[in-house]
Amino acid sequence: MNSEEKRNSVKKDYDLIAEQFGQDYGTFIEDLDVYKAFEEKLPKGATILDLGAGAGRAYAYFNKKGYNYIGLDFSSKMRDEAFKIHSEFPYILDDMVNIKNHFESNSIDSVIAMYSLFHLPEENFRKVLVDVNDILKKDGVFLFSYQRGVGEEFTDEPYLGDKGKSALYMNYQTDDEIDSILKTLEFIEVYKKERIETVNGAINGNSAVSLYKIIRKG
Numbered sequence: 001m002n003s004e005e006k007r008n009s010v011k012k013d014y015d016l017i018a019e020q021f022g023q024d025y026g027t028f029i030e031d032l033d034v035y036k037a038f039e040e041k042l043p044k045g046a047t048i049l050d051l052g053a054g055a056g057r058a059y060a061y062f063n064k065k066g067y068n069y070i071g072l073d074f075s076s077k078m079r080d081e082a083f084k085i086h087s088e089f090p091y092i093l094d095d096m097v098n099i100k101n102h103f104e105s106n107s108i109d110s111v112i113a114m115y116s117l118f119h120l121p122e123e124n125f126r127k128v129l130v131d132v133n134d135i136l137k138k139d140g141v142f143l144f145s146y147q148r149g150v151g152e153e154f155t156d157e158p159y160l161g162d163k164g165k166s167a168l169y170m171n172y173q174t175d176d177e178i179d180s181i182l183k184t185l186e187f188i189e190v191y192k193k194e195r196i197e198t199v200n201g202a203i204n205g206n207s208a209v210s211l212y213k214i215i216r217k218g
């Protein structure tokens with residue numbers, strides 16, 4: 001499978017699980033401390049671009065706080081769920097590898113990518129970080145999560161039952177890999193958190209260590 005095929009398989013998976021994902025995660029803010037830490041770094045009324053916006057839970061939180069939120073996701077079913085739960089809001093339906101088609105260099109205050117970058121093949125992962133760095137204004141902030149590990153795999157997606165066996169594409173990162181990419185992009189780390197997820201709590205049903213970082217464009 002090439003990178004595009006891997007990403008398309010992720011899109012299909014989320015189209016299939018959108019309804020249940022929306023029910024379980026559409027409003028459930030599980031990372032309140034991380035969201036709050038991010039908010040502390042934002043200018044008042046900042047524009048936030050959310051890559052892999054899913055069923056809109058970050059929209060619910062940040063819109064209420066007066067931020068100018070724009071979601072982006074390539075799953076039309078996730079977008080439909082988001083609109084069903086929260087009513088319509090700015091939401092770009094596209095693959096995040098195409099963000100440069102939507103935003104100019106140095107044009108946006110902040111970017112979020114929570115539980116979404118781990119679905120990008122390595123070459124796309126690196127390019128998206130380069131593009132985020134490009135579209136952010138100077139001193140702009142980027143909140144993202146990644147899953148610690150090595151290499152890639154198709155993991156089980158429990159929402160899909162038997163059909164979910166080895167169905168969901170995941171790409172893991174070591175801390176050193178992340179740090180070396182951030183260094184080349186001249187991002188400065190301003191926040192870091194680590195969370196060990198249990199099998200039941202993990203978004204893809206597998207035990208994992210999630211890392212959350214907020215970085216500032218230098």
Ligand SMILES: C[S@@+](CC[C@H](N)C(=O)[O-])C[C@H]1O[C@@H](n2cnc3c(N)ncnc32)[C@H](O)[C@@H]1O
Nearest residue numbers: 014052053054073074075095096114115116119
């Ligand atoms: C686990 S969900 C997380 C959703 C949301 N960030 C949250 O915290 O609830 C991952 C989302 O990323 C989206 N996604 C994955 N790869 C993507 C890509 N290449 N371009 C756009 N969206 C993508 C999926 O469609 C899905 O909605």
